[in-house]
Amino acid sequence: MNEKYIYIYNNSFLSLLNLIQTLFKNKIVPQNIKPQDYSPSLFDKIVNLDIKEDEQVIEDIINYLSSNILNTLYYVYLSSNEHKELIIYYFWGHSLKYKNKIFYMRNLKSVNAALKISKYVSRENHRLKGFLRFKELSNRILYAEIAPENNIIFLLSKHFRKRLNNEYWMIKDVKRNIYCLYDKKDCFFVDGQNFEIGPKQWSMDENNIQSLWKTFYKTIGISQRKNKRCQMNFMPKKYWKYIIEMSEDDEESYN
Amino acid sequence: MFTINNLLDIMVLVIFMNMQEKLTILADSAKYDASCSSSGSALKRHGDIGNTAYSGICHSFASDGRCISLLKILMTNCCIFDCKYCLNRKSNNIKRALFTPEEICEITINFYRRNYIEGLFLSSGIIKSPDYTMNLMIETISLLRHKYKFGGYIHAKAIPGASTYLLNKLGNLVDRLSANIELPTENGLKLLAPNKDTNKITKIMEYIKENKSQTFVPAGQSTQMIIGATKETDYEIMKRSSEMYHNYSLKRVFYSAYIPVNKDNLLPSLNLPPLKRENRLYQADWLMRFYHFKVNDLLNADNPNFNLLLDPKADWALRHLEEFPKEINTCSYNDLLKIPGIGVTSAKRIISSRKYFKISFNDLQKMGIVLKRAKYFIVCDGKYFVNNLCFNRSFIESNLVLEDNLLTSLKGEQLSLF
Numbered sequence: 001m002n003e004k005y006i007y008i009y010n011n012s013f014l015s016l017l018n019l020i021q022t023l024f025k026n027k028i029v030p031q032n033i034k035p036q037d038y039s040p041s042l043f044d045k046i047v048n049l050d051i052k053e054d055e056q057v058i059e060d061i062i063n064y065l066s067s068n069i070l071n072t073l074y075y076v077y078l079s080s081n082e083h084k085e086l087i088i089y090y091f092w093g094h095s096l097k098y099k100n101k102i103f104y105m106r107n108l109k110s111v112n113a114a115l116k117i118s119k120y121v122s123r124e125n126h127r128l129k130g131f132l133r134f135k136e137l138s139n140r141i142l143y144a145e146i147a148p149e150n151n152i153i154f155l156l157s158k159h160f161r162k163r164l165n166n167e168y169w170m171i172k173d174v175k176r177n178i179y180c181l182y183d184k185k186d187c188f189f190v191d192g193q194n195f196e197i198g199p200k201q202w203s204m205d206e207n208n209i210q211s212l213w214k215t216f217y218k219t220i221g222i223s224q225r226k227n228k229r230c231q232m233n234f235m236p237k238k239y240w241k242y243i244i245e246m247s248e249d250d251e252e253s254y255n
Numbered sequence: 256m257f258t259i260n261n262l263l264d265i266m267v268l269v270i271f272m273n274m275q276e277k278l279t280i281l282a283d284s285a286k287y288d289a290s291c292s293s294s295g296s297a298l299k300r301h302g303d304i305g306n307t308a309y310s311g312i313c314h315s316f317a318s319d320g321r322c323i324s325l326l327k328i329l330m331t332n333c334c335i336f337d338c339k340y341c342l343n344r345k346s347n348n349i350k351r352a353l354f355t356p357e358e359i360c361e362i363t364i365n366f367y368r369r370n371y372i373e374g375l376f377l378s379s380g381i382i383k384s385p386d387y388t389m390n391l392m393i394e395t396i397s398l399l400r401h402k403y404k405f406g407g408y409i410h411a412k413a414i415p416g417a418s419t420y421l422l423n424k425l426g427n428l429v430d431r432l433s434a435n436i437e438l439p440t441e442n443g444l445k446l447l448a449p450n451k452d453t454n455k456i457t458k459i460m461e462y463i464k465e466n467k468s469q470t471f472v473p474a475g476q477s478t479q480m481i482i483g484a485t486k487e488t489d490y491e492i493m494k495r496s497s498e499m500y501h502n503y504s505l506k507r508v509f510y511s512a513y514i515p516v517n518k519d520n521l522l523p524s525l526n527l528p529p530l531k532r533e534n535r536l537y538q539a540d541w542l543m544r545f546y547h548f549k550v551n552d553l554l555n556a557d558n559p560n561f562n563l564l565l566d567p568k569a570d571w572a573l574r575h576l577e578e579f580p581k582e583i584n585t586c587s588y589n590d591l592l593k594i595p596g597i598g599v600t601s602a603k604r605i606i607s608s609r610k611y612f613k614i615s616f617n618d619l620q621k622m623g624i625v626l627k628r629a630k631y632f633i634v635c636d637g638k639y640f641v642n643n644l645c646f647n648r649s650f651i652e653s654n655l656v657l658e659d660n661l662l663t664s665l666k667g668e669q670l671s672l673f
């Protein structure tokens with residue numbers, strides 16, 4: 001069995017950029033790149049280059065790459081795709097040659113993959129701008145839980161910063177245990193904590209408003225046009241758990 | 256029969272009904288309006304709460320598969336008019352309700368803060384007079400904007416017959432203002448909505464078009480036609496649409512398959528709303544707006560209705576096979592748009608990629624371009640995908656129809672374009 005050399009980075013986007021930059025410099029073509037907390041298989045040989053966080057290097061990278069390309073790399077990084085690091089490596093590599101023309105080179109496998117994935121991430125972000133549901137807590141703070149496939153809480157928080165800029169709110173990514181806290185000025189990201197928020201902490205009005213919304217939701221559908229498939233296509237079941245009008249829905253009423 | 260003739264009646268409507276019940280009545284009466292979009296407004300309002308998203312956001316999807324973006328309600332379902340097709344017509348004996356301005360503001364804000372909605376879509380039955388009704392709507396929306404400091408999206412329906420002064424006032428508060436033409440021809444309207452007249456509706460459209468600005472109806476206007484309640488052909492409907500797009504710079508025309516809610520011998524008795532037909536009209540509308548098709552390309556006096564088995568573009572292509580197959584590597588952008596199955600995004604992708612390499616069928620697939628329909632109508636670098644002998648109308652037609660029906664039976668009836 002062949003051994004596989006796996007280059008690792010410390011989970012952050014910048015450290016991934018730093019690592020790949022170093023690989024390019026040393027003309028190393030990696031067999032794989034993984035975050036340091038991945039679970040290695042038997043034949044993986046882990047290589048940790050222990051690259052120093054060098055602000056200058058990062059700045060150079062950011063200045064060198066066009067914002068389109070950097071954005072694409074970032075979106076792919078946020079995805080849950082298991083080959084994302086290699087895709088980033090190759091996409092970046094091609095971009096050195098093609099510059100901004102890279103976006104038209106969809107006949108190259110890694111380019112096509114990167115563009116597809118980044119589109120997928122941005123689509124999920126857009127979807128959650130709509131599907132996210134806040135609940136009001138007794139101290140008027142708005143609280144929402146999400147469980148997205150991709151790690152989009154950073155992107156999503158930008159939207160709500162503008163939209164609810166005069167409210168205190170908190171979003172929790174339940175899958176990754178990341179919280180975004182907004183204090184009417186800035187967003188803070190916290191991870192690793194875990195506290196449960198349930199109906200006990202809801203404000204007096206919360207139940208009432210939720211049930212008004214469910215009433216509206218039920219009423220607005222036209223029974224003569226019923227189309228469950230269409231509904232599911234646009235609002236996939238994986239999101240239902242956190243969409244209040246869908247969550248406790250007894251399956252039957254939708255069949 | 257129910258009319259409001261004194262204050263007491265109104266008080267009864269306002270006070271003795273709980274919010275759940277009111278919302279049920281007033282959302283139920285509003286649901287037949289097809290318009291749902293919340294897009295197109297780039298205006299930054301100085302509100303405390305909310306903004307508008309230029310590309311629109313869907314917050315939920317109803318059991319009928321339609322997007323829910325706005326809190327779509329009537330202010331009241333009381334009405335002095337008697338439009339035959341409408342649940343709220345005065346001759347119907349149904350429960351009536353009325354929201355107070357504060358109630359509408361409270362629900363809107365509470366829903367908006369919780370991210371249930373993008374904003375409010377407020378329409379109304381006509382209570383007392385058009386001006387009286389418009390005034391109440393203005394009071395409501397002005398309260399929402401000024402006291403509640405709401406900066407989100409608002410779409411209001413103008414009441415036909417209201418004064419221009421009020422139209423102007425309302426237009427300055429909302430993102431979108433619109434009036435429904437209801438039926439494609441004046442005769443149709445006379446027949447089914449005897450209290451309305453086409454002129455009053457087009458006057459509103461005219462006014463909005465003339466005065467549209469950054470702050471007056473920034474997201475533009477739309478309108479809606481009911482399909483299948485009267486005898487108009489698709490040709491008449493599309494001609495009407497294209498005329499309205501042209502004359503009043505509409506953002507959208509919505510087509511709403513007629514759903515029988517009343518019994519009336521002037522109305523057709525349908526078992527199912529004509530959803531397939533509605534879908535064809537949306538597809539054709541799309542072709543007119545984004546694909547440079549004209550009504551007369553698609554339909555004419557001898558052929559006045561859409562083929563229900565084939566989408567309008569494929570139908571057109573099959574009638575013009577002499578223009579095909581088209582060479583992907585050389586044909587113009589407009590020609591690419593004429594190929595069934597190729598949309599605006601795909602056409603743009605092809606144009607920008609072929610500068611850098613010669614495109615093969617394989618590349619098209621890699622570029623994420625769906626070939627299911629297109630493959631019959633194109634050549635890549637001189638090569639035809641299917642067997643050359645198969646390039647004839649009956650072969651392609653039967654394949655497309657087969658695929659279409661397979662697809663719809665798998666994916667459900669309605670192909671939504673909202």
Ligand code: SF4
Nearest residue numbers: 334336338341344380
């Ligand atoms: S004006 Fe006609 S369509 Fe509008 S609510 Fe009254 S009866 Fe219905």
